[in-house]
Amino acid sequence: MLPIRQLMLSGLLAGSLVAGPASAQTLEFEGAWSPEAPPTAPVMAGYVEITNNGDKDVAITAARCDDFNKVEIHDMVERDGMMRMIQQERLTIPAGETVKLEKGGLHLMLMKPRRAIKQGETLDITFETAAGESNKVPFEVKTRSEQEMHHDNHQRHH
Amino acid sequence: MSDTRIPKFVSYPLIALVAVVAVWLGVWLSLQNSGQSGVPEEMEATVLPEPRELEPFALQDHNGQPFGLEQLEGQWSFLFFGFTNCPDICPATLHTMKSVWQKLPTEPGEPGHPKLFFVSVDPDRDQLDTLKEYVHYFDPSFVGVTGKLDEIDNLTGQVGVLYGYDDKGSDNPLDYTVNHSGQVLLLDPQGRMRAVMSPPHDSTTLARNYQTIINYYGD
Structure with missing residues (x-):
């Protein structure tokens, strides 16, 4: 539980520093990135940490991007020995919590x-x-190696 | 009456100790005598107690060449099953395998270097040239493999990999997703299945397990 709490705190802190308390968004998006895909791949993934700074749960009901025909929120679960992608019609970010979209x-x-x-x-x-x-959230397109290097450096600095 | 019992209390732990030592000695001796049997310890991978021989199967590699038992012989092979419309686990696993390559002492193509075969279980959408470009994005030594569904089933059935389609038959016939096992399989240079590694995959762990297994069983 501790790392999540820490992330939450750092999210809150970053939010207040960047936006200022008066105009703070309820939802804070951090570390948004999308792994570059092989040239023939018809799909890409997007990863981000979403923090709800408000005191009410927030439900995300849709996502879109002009560069893609369709954007969906999926969960990857292992069931019956298979990895399955389950589409999420809504993604609830509970009040005061962080939900991670990650590998x-x-x-x-x-x-x-x-x-x-x-x-x-x-x-x-x-x-x-x-x-x-x-x-509207900017997702940086990076190779997975680049992201790992960035992540490792990030870990080392803390 | 209690003095007749005292020797018993002393002797039981002794007998137990002797028994334990004897068993350990036996295990140790049997391991010393036959380096090929048993499984290495301290592994995150599941090593099969006995190597599993595979029956012939007939698939194609991304150059259109036959891919069967023969192509698995002569080097250790990693097998991973997936599809190119997969946004998360397939590209992440292929990237992880590329990182495994970087952690091994050998270079791809050198003697002793393993091969990675990415078997597409979605032959309707994954054409050979698509597959080739897909796997080469991660590493030019990776080989894409696919084929007829019954031959894919032949292989997946033998190695215990599951897959299935969701939403096939909806309005857009090409709009469906594929569920599949996320395991990475390790086969020995005789083309026999040796180990199963389960997700989430980590390149350091995979590389270490691979080294442990090949050191244990030899090339």
Whole structure:
């Protein structure tokens, strides 16, 4: 539980530093990135940590990106010996908590890219909430190696 | 009356101790005498108690060449089953395998270096050239494999890999997802299945387990 709490705290802290308390968004998106995919891959993934700074649960009901035909939120679960992707019609971020979209678990599935997408680019992905709010989040396209190196350095600095 | 019991209390632990030592000695001696039997300890992988021989199967590699038992012989092989429309576990596992390659003392193509075969269980969508470009993105030594469904079933059935399609038959016939086992399999240079490694995959663990297994069984 401790790492999650720490992440939550650092999320809150970063939020107040960047946005200022007056204009703080209910949802805070951190570390958004998308692994570059092989050129023939018709799908990509998106990973991000979403923190709910508010005192009410927030449900994300849709995600979209101009560079893809469709964006879905999926969960990867292992059931009956198989890895299964289960589409999530809504993703609830409980009040005061952080939900991680990460490798081997919840993730964004970016389907049918409308153009070739390369390392170094940014994908703007918009999340819609049940309350009608929308959050536009820049996802950095990186290779998995690049992300691992960044992650390792990040760990070392703490 | 109690003095007749005292020797018994002393002797039982002694007998037990002798028995335990004898068993340990026996196990130790049997391991010394036959380095090929048993399984290495301290593994995150499941090593099969006996290598599993495979029956012939007929698939194609990404160059259209036959892929069967013969292609598994002569080097250790990693097998992973998936599909290229997979956003998360397939690319992540292939990336992990690339990192395993970087942790091994040999280079791809050198004697003693293993091979990685990515078997697509989605032959309807994964054409050979698509597969080739897909696996080469991760490492030019990786080999994509697919074929007819009954031959895929022949192989998956023998190695205990499961897969299935969801939403096939919806409005768009090409819009479906594939559920599949996430295990990485390790086969020996005789093409026999030796070990199963379960997700989540980590390159350090995979590389260490592989080294332990090949050191234990030899090349």
